[in-house]
Amino acid sequence: MIEVSERMKAFERRDLIINELYRQKKVHVAQLAQKFNVSEETIRRDLDKLDKEGLAKKNYGGAILNAHTNEDPPYVSRHQVNIEAKRTIADHVLQLINDGDSLVTDTSSTVFEALRRIIEEKNNLTIITNSLVVLSEFQHSGQKLISTGGILGPETSSFVGHTASQTIQKYNVDVAIFSCKALSMTGGLSDSNEEESELKILMQQQANKVVLLADHSKFDRTAFIKLFSFDRVDYIVTDEKPSEEWIEFLNNYHVSLIYAPAE
Numbered sequence: 001m002i003e004v005s006e007r008m009k010a011f012e013r014r015d016l017i018i019n020e021l022y023r024q025k026k027v028h029v030a031q032l033a034q035k036f037n038v039s040e041e042t043i044r045r046d047l048d049k050l051d052k053e054g055l056a057k058k059n060y061g062g063a064i065l066n067a068h069t070n071e072d073p074p075y076v077s078r079h080q081v082n083i084e085a086k087r088t089i090a091d092h093v094l095q096l097i098n099d100g101d102s103l104v105t106d107t108s109s110t111v112f113e114a115l116r117r118i119i120e121e122k123n124n125l126t127i128i129t130n131s132l133v134v135l136s137e138f139q140h141s142g143q144k145l146i147s148t149g150g151i152l153g154p155e156t157s158s159f160v161g162h163t164a165s166q167t168i169q170k171y172n173v174d175v176a177i178f179s180c181k182a183l184s185m186t187g188g189l190s191d192s193n194e195e196e197s198e199l200k201i202l203m204q205q206q207a208n209k210v211v212l213l214a215d216h217s218k219f220d221r222t223a224f225i226k227l228f229s230f231d232r233v234d235y236i237v238t239d240e241k242p243s244e245e246w247i248e249f250l251n252n253y254h255v256s257l258i259y260a261p262a263e
Helices: 010-024 030-038 042-053 076-082 083-098 107-120 131-135 162-170 192-206 245-253
Strands: 026-030 056-059 061-065 104-105 128-129 146-148 151-153 158-160 172-180 182-184 188-191 207-215 235-238 256-259
Touching: 010 026, 010 030, 010 042, 010 061, 010 182, 026 030, 026 146, 026 188, 030 042, 030 061, 042 056, 042 061, 083 107, 083 207, 083 235, 083 256, 104 107, 107 131, 128 131, 131 146, 158 162, 158 192, 162 192, 172 192, 172 256, 188 192, 192 207
Parallel strands: 104 128, 104 172, 128 146, 172 207, 207 235, 235 256
Antiparallel strands: 026 061, 056 061, 151 158, 182 188
């Protein structure tokens, strides 16, 4: 049952609509308008936004959950999505990495682009990763690479499972660098792959500095599996300046925000 406060903000209302979509797989405009004590036009605008973000598909009288919300697409297709945004983020990560740092990284395509820049500019790094793509691409980079080992997923090109978890927990590192599928003010960080999510939680726990890479399309969204709250993140690097609401929100959590300046 949805509980509604009188002073609920738009993003809070949308997050509750998303939760309702996950539970019921569909929502109706009239019912939501009554529950939230807002106009049906307001609810339609909310559903428009969720449709554009890929979380819902509008239909007559309401919306249904996008069937692909909890799917993890193959690495090859992920790599090409928002590629320029990922390269912009990569340029801005450099200021957070020092020569000689130890890093633990996930299998996201955004992190791959960041590592490409980091390896070009920094020396004497130790990189622990469950990404087969990273291990293959940078094996002759001159940096020290450590594979987590584990069970290899053929589509994700990543190692997961007990062995991978054990390896990550063996090391205390300077920086954890990872991405996720969605950021929500009420739901925190979330992702679509359960085994990958478990490793990201461990990466965060083993690092002195936690760096999240997220392009603008990840904000105000919710994915299938919750990772953790923003109080576990030190830096968020993105490609565009977020809304003032997000800037204030992250400031309250003492998260340092790094983004490309407007041209």
